[in-house]
Structures are given as C-alpha cells and as structure tokens.
Amino acid sequence: MTTVGESLVRLLEANGVEIVFGIPGVHTVELYRGLAGSSIRHITPRHEQGAGFMADGYARVSGKPGVAFVITGPGLTNTITAMAQARADSVPMLVISGVNALASLGKGLGFLHELPDQRGMMQKVALTSTRIERPEQLAPAIDEAFARLAVGRPGPVHIEVPLDVMRLPSAAPQEPRAWTDDLRMMEQPILDAARLAAAAERPLILAGGGARRAEAELGELAELLHAPVVTTINARGLLHRHPLGVPASPSLPAVRKLMADSDLVIAVGTEFGPTDYDIYANGGFVLPPKLVRIDIDDGQLRRRPATVAIEADAARALRRVVQSMRESVRRNSVKRADGAARADEARRGARAELEPGMDVQLEAVEMIRDALPGAIIVGDSTQPVYAANMFYDHDRPGGWFNAATGYGALGYGAPAAIGAALAAPDAPVVCLTGDGGFQFTLPELGAARDARTPVIFVVWNNRGYREIELSMRSASVEPVGVSPAPPDFCAVAAAYGLPAERVKSLADLPAALRSAREANQPFVIEIEVP
Incomplete structure (x- = not known):
C-alpha cells in the first residue's frame, strides 16, 4: 500500500526536487516514510527558520524551488520569517507541513502543536496555502503548487497535510504536468517601447532582481541604445566592469542625477522599493516622466504608473524589445549622448558619496x-x-x-x-x-x-x-x-x-x-x- 505521505514524496521527485530541508518531528513521521526510500537528499538545519533560509539560498542559486518539510504549529511558525523574506524577494519556495487531524481543526481542544487556524495564518504570508483533506486532492495540489512557482512572480507556497490523511492509502502518483509561462506579450506595448527608445537621446536602464537571469539580453539592449544600466541590490553581478554598468544605489544623489538627466528610463524587474530607491527616507525619489516598465507581475505594474507597461519575464521581453527596436533605431538618426561617459560620471560620483567608514x-x-x-x-x-x-x-x-x-x-x-x-x-x-x-x-x-x-x-x-x-x-x-x-x-x-x-x-x-x-x-x- 502506498500512503499519501509516500505519494507526496514521489510527486516531489517527479517534479525534479533533489533536496529537502527540514527537521523531522512526530507530525511529519509519515512524510519521512516516503523520503527515506527516495532519491531526495535531506538536509537537517538546527532550527526551522534555518530550513526556510536554506531553501531560499538554494532557490536563488539553482533557479529551482527550495523545499522545506516542517512540523505543525511551532515548526511552521518558525519558518514564517523565511517565507516572508522569500515573498519580499520573489524567491520560489515550497513549504510542506503537517497539521492536526481533520476532525480536531478549529475546535481548540488542546492538541499538541495546535493553532487556532494554521492555514488561515499561512494565507497571509504564502502566495497560496492548500490543505489536503482526501488522497485524490494530493496530485492536483502538487501540480498547482509547482505551477504557481513556475508561472508569474514566484514566492512561498504552502501545503499542509493532516496527520490522519498522511496515513491514508493513495493511488499511484500520476506524472506531473509540464508548466510553462504561456503569457502572450501584447505587441502594441513592445512597439510603443521601441518607438520611445528610438527617439531617446539620453536613455537609462534600471535593472532589478527580476533581471538577474537576463544578462545577455540586458547588455544587448544597453549597447544598442548606448544606455547606462543601474543595478539594484538583487541585480548586482550583471554587466560586471561593463563601461555602461552603474552598480550603485538609486538612493545616492549621483544616481538620482543620472535618472533626472535621462529623457527615457526603462525599468526591468524592479519594484521601486524604498530599500533600493529611498534608503535614507528623504523623499528624493520620484518616478521618471517617461518610463517603460517590464515586469512579470501585473500587480507591480499597476502599483507604479508607467508610460508603457510590458507584463512578461525579463529575458523574453528584452529579446522582443531589442528585435523591434533595431529597425526603429536604424531608421531614427537621433544623436545619443555618450552612455559610457554618463555611466562613468555616475559611478565616480556614487562612490565618492558613500558615508564615512x-x-x-x-x-x-x-x-x-x-x-x-x-x-x-x-x-x-x-x-x-x-x-x-x-x-x-x-x-x-x-x-x-x-x-x-x-x-x-x-x-x-x-x-x-x-x-x-x-x-x-x-x-x-x-x-x-x-x-x-x-x-x-x-x-x-x-x-x-x-x-x-x-x-x-x-x-x-x-x-x-x-x-x-x-x-x-x-x-x-x-x-x-x-x-x-x-x-x-x-x-x-x-x-x-x-x-x-x-x-x-x-x-x-x-x-x-x-x-x-x-x-x-x-x-x-x-x-x-x-
């Protein structure tokens, strides 16, 4: 007989999971029954917060979801801090926890590790929180979790399995669905962005964490437009030592001057958060009047108005923008300012503005x-x-x-x-x-x-x-x-x-x-x- 716990582990294997971070407890024993016989490596932190942070670091470097197993109640609440960090930084993380037996939930009977409403609490932090109440719900829930982690803006996803459900017999797991981002970019915003860029004399690119896997495309656009590229914290490492690179905080006066002097700003995968753009809380940051935004999250695009908004993955959008822009740039004989000189001035100024020490x-x-x-x-x-x-x-x-x-x-x-x-x-x-x-x-x-x-x-x-x-x-x-x-x-x-x-x-x-x-x-x- 295959149990729900064993089927869950097999589904994780089928979805390419190689490592799980977790601390076993009496409320996850049935998950470990499946784990021991699998190909998945288990890493034991010393605290569940560490499990979440390990999953975060693994995901940022591998590009695959980091997975954590934690117990009901305190194990899960210990993981919330790491989940909140992952949500803030758009890091794909799957947290699988136990929860008390179905018949006891919400009754306040004093069971071990009991919370008033564990799933309700997780719905405030995770992108989604799903409870498995019957064996046939398991495969669709895993499919949905990996879809949410693969499509759109990623973050933490939570699945909880009641103790009595973990032990129930389960049918052999089905093959997982293959998820791809089938978001169709609207052609008109691409053409509008190309038109604005072709006419710009002093364009500037702002690259955020959403662009960190699009270095080649970002460099191609920058060189086409002779545009400096300012990298925020989560984009550092892009365009290392490139003459157009400006690896400096947009909170510094020299970088703000560069932005103010630009007649077009193209923002790629950046949410304009204060920890990048207004760290000193002096109110000196204002959105550029001519702004093209590329972001995978429609919610982010709605929060900050833009002249042109393109909802798409950074690399895909940049490739399309460059394709459309080449012809526009060739036809338009705008004399552009020296982007390398503008970038050099911003770099020198920013470094000189660092605080003492x-x-x-x-x-x-x-x-x-x-x-x-x-x-x-x-x-x-x-x-x-x-x-x-x-x-x-x-x-x-x-x-x-x-x-x-x-x-x-x-x-x-x-x-x-x-x-x-x-x-x-x-x-x-x-x-x-x-x-x-x-x-x-x-x-x-x-x-x-x-x-x-x-x-x-x-x-x-x-x-x-x-x-x-x-x-x-x-x-x-x-x-x-x-x-x-x-x-x-x-x-x-x-x-x-x-x-x-x-x-x-x-x-x-x-x-x-x-x-x-x-x-x-x-x-x-x-x-x-x-």
Missing part, C-alpha cells in the same frame, strides 16, 4: 571578490553588506544577495549560504555576516558540517549592533541593548570540529580566504573590527 567596509567585500573569483557572497545585515549594497560591482550574475534589503531578516546569511553551496557545489560560497546577526543562526555551523558544504563564514566582529547604535546616536537616543557580547567564534567553530582563523587587519584577509578555500570544508574567518 564605508570605504573600509567596501574594501573588505572587494577583497573577498578578488581573492575568490566567481564566488557567491550571501550577506546578512552587517556593515560591509550595507556598504556594498550602496556601491559594489560583483563578478557573477546572481552571486550577490542578502537580507539587508526588503524584509530584512537577521540571521539569514549562514543558512542561506548553506543552501547556495548545495545548489552550486563547485563555486566558492561566502557567508558575510556580523557578530550580532551570526548569533541568530550560529548553530547552523553544525548543519554545514553535516552537509559537507565548504561555506566560508566571514564574521565582521564589531561587538554589537553597530549600525543600530549609530542610528540611536544620530537620533539623540542613548544607546540601549546594542552591545550583546559575542562569543569566541573561533572556539565555537572548533567545538563543531571546524577550522577557523582570526584576522586583526584587512591586509591578512585575502590569505585567510585562500586558506579557507583550500581547506574545502566549512571554515570561519573572524575579522576583529577596531
């Missing part, structure tokens, strides 16, 4: 990039990450991401880096974290060891929440609660049987990074910040 923090990030070419750097909320989010040119598309933007969950870096390393086992993977944020998920060092992922954990140890302390002082508030004592991180690494090194000067960081890479196992580097 950020130059040293940025230097640390650039040392990591240069010592480990092609590395994936997964950041937490810490000073070097803040600095690089303002200005930093990474050398790998999709290789720079962190939780210091959007939802902004502390503790993200370590588990997300483990997920990233599982998705790209041949690439150097660095977790860049602060001493405060690292302590949120410090036990995941054990998960890194178990999974044999050679993540290099670089800890910026300034002994507290330094950025919060500075914010308090700037607001004339006496700092309170910003100096949690850090442990000896090298000793903690040793307790897990992992190598570690403490550096007291940034000059020693490149050698430490190379040693860590050669060790080919999880490695902690602690930077003592004066």
Whole structure:
C-alpha cells in the first residue's frame, strides 16, 4: 500500500526536487516514510527558520524551488520569517507541513502543536496555502503548487497535510504536468517601447532582481541604445566592469542625477522599493516622466504608473524589445549622448558619496571578490553588506544577495549560504555576516558540517549592533541593548570540529580566504573590527 505521505514524496521527485530541508518531528513521521526510500537528499538545519533560509539560498542559486518539510504549529511558525523574506524577494519556495487531524481543526481542544487556524495564518504570508483533506486532492495540489512557482512572480507556497490523511492509502502518483509561462506579450506595448527608445537621446536602464537571469539580453539592449544600466541590490553581478554598468544605489544623489538627466528610463524587474530607491527616507525619489516598465507581475505594474507597461519575464521581453527596436533605431538618426561617459560620471560620483567608514567596509567585500573569483557572497545585515549594497560591482550574475534589503531578516546569511553551496557545489560560497546577526543562526555551523558544504563564514566582529547604535546616536537616543557580547567564534567553530582563523587587519584577509578555500570544508574567518 502506498500512503499519501509516500505519494507526496514521489510527486516531489517527479517534479525534479533533489533536496529537502527540514527537521523531522512526530507530525511529519509519515512524510519521512516516503523520503527515506527516495532519491531526495535531506538536509537537517538546527532550527526551522534555518530550513526556510536554506531553501531560499538554494532557490536563488539553482533557479529551482527550495523545499522545506516542517512540523505543525511551532515548526511552521518558525519558518514564517523565511517565507516572508522569500515573498519580499520573489524567491520560489515550497513549504510542506503537517497539521492536526481533520476532525480536531478549529475546535481548540488542546492538541499538541495546535493553532487556532494554521492555514488561515499561512494565507497571509504564502502566495497560496492548500490543505489536503482526501488522497485524490494530493496530485492536483502538487501540480498547482509547482505551477504557481513556475508561472508569474514566484514566492512561498504552502501545503499542509493532516496527520490522519498522511496515513491514508493513495493511488499511484500520476506524472506531473509540464508548466510553462504561456503569457502572450501584447505587441502594441513592445512597439510603443521601441518607438520611445528610438527617439531617446539620453536613455537609462534600471535593472532589478527580476533581471538577474537576463544578462545577455540586458547588455544587448544597453549597447544598442548606448544606455547606462543601474543595478539594484538583487541585480548586482550583471554587466560586471561593463563601461555602461552603474552598480550603485538609486538612493545616492549621483544616481538620482543620472535618472533626472535621462529623457527615457526603462525599468526591468524592479519594484521601486524604498530599500533600493529611498534608503535614507528623504523623499528624493520620484518616478521618471517617461518610463517603460517590464515586469512579470501585473500587480507591480499597476502599483507604479508607467508610460508603457510590458507584463512578461525579463529575458523574453528584452529579446522582443531589442528585435523591434533595431529597425526603429536604424531608421531614427537621433544623436545619443555618450552612455559610457554618463555611466562613468555616475559611478565616480556614487562612490565618492558613500558615508564615512564605508570605504573600509567596501574594501573588505572587494577583497573577498578578488581573492575568490566567481564566488557567491550571501550577506546578512552587517556593515560591509550595507556598504556594498550602496556601491559594489560583483563578478557573477546572481552571486550577490542578502537580507539587508526588503524584509530584512537577521540571521539569514549562514543558512542561506548553506543552501547556495548545495545548489552550486563547485563555486566558492561566502557567508558575510556580523557578530550580532551570526548569533541568530550560529548553530547552523553544525548543519554545514553535516552537509559537507565548504561555506566560508566571514564574521565582521564589531561587538554589537553597530549600525543600530549609530542610528540611536544620530537620533539623540542613548544607546540601549546594542552591545550583546559575542562569543569566541573561533572556539565555537572548533567545538563543531571546524577550522577557523582570526584576522586583526584587512591586509591578512585575502590569505585567510585562500586558506579557507583550500581547506574545502566549512571554515570561519573572524575579522576583529577596531
């Protein structure tokens, strides 16, 4: 007899799932009956929040949904933070949980891990939340989940299976449906965008996280129009060292000047969120008067008005726009401004506008990039990450991401880096974290060891929440609660049987990074910040 739990695992296998992140409990035992005999690898974090963050990091690097198994109640509520981060950053994540027996739901009888309305709670965070109440509902629910993850703007999807339903007999799973984005781009917006671009003398492109897998198409459009390309945080790594690239925050005056001086802005996969466009909350960002928007999400297009709106995947839309634009540009003899010179001026100005102290923090990030070419750097909320989010040119598309933007969950870096390393086992993977944020998920060092992922954990140890302390002082508030004592991180690494090194000067960081890479196992580097 095949149970619902076993059929669920077989359906995950059929949909290409290779790794599941989770902590088994009495409310998921029946799911693990199917998992043990499958080809799916199981990774055990030290906390369910870590399971969600690992699934997030895996999804961002692999391009496939990250999958987590969590128990009813506290297991699921522990995962909500990671799901909210995934929703903010459009990361495909499938969370499968248990729930108490069907007859008990909503009655407040005091069962183990009981919530008043678990599914109702998840519907506020997940894109969709589905309960399997009968075996025949399982295959359609899995199909629907993977469709939601494959088509349109991705995010977290939740499925819950009651304890009594997990054990029920189930028919052999059907083959999964093949899902493709069959969204048909309207021809008129494409032609309108081409017409505007052909007539522009000083065009500009804004690239967001939705463009991170469209580097070739983005570069082709930029070169066709001689247009600078400003990359937001989640787009860093695109057009590395390209003369038209501007890897700087649109919150900086030099980048805002570039935008204001442009007679057309083409925004690709960016939601114009404040953590990119108005980080200092000074109200200095305004939408350009001539704006072409390309976004996969119709809801996003409706939230910010545009002269022309194109609802489509970034790469597909850019290919069509370039095709239509070539003829328009050839026919139109507009004299364009020197895009490379405009980009260079913006780059120089933006770097000069960084806050005091950020130059040293940025230097640390650039040392990591240069010592480990092609590395994936997964950041937490810490000073070097803040600095690089303002200005930093990474050398790998999709290789720079962190939780210091959007939802902004502390503790993200370590588990997300483990997920990233599982998705790209041949690439150097660095977790860049602060001493405060690292302590949120410090036990995941054990998960890194178990999974044999050679993540290099670089800890910026300034002994507290330094950025919060500075914010308090700037607001004339006496700092309170910003100096949690850090442990000896090298000793903690040793307790897990992992190598570690403490550096007291940034000059020693490149050698430490190379040693860590050669060790080919999880490695902690602690930077003592004066």
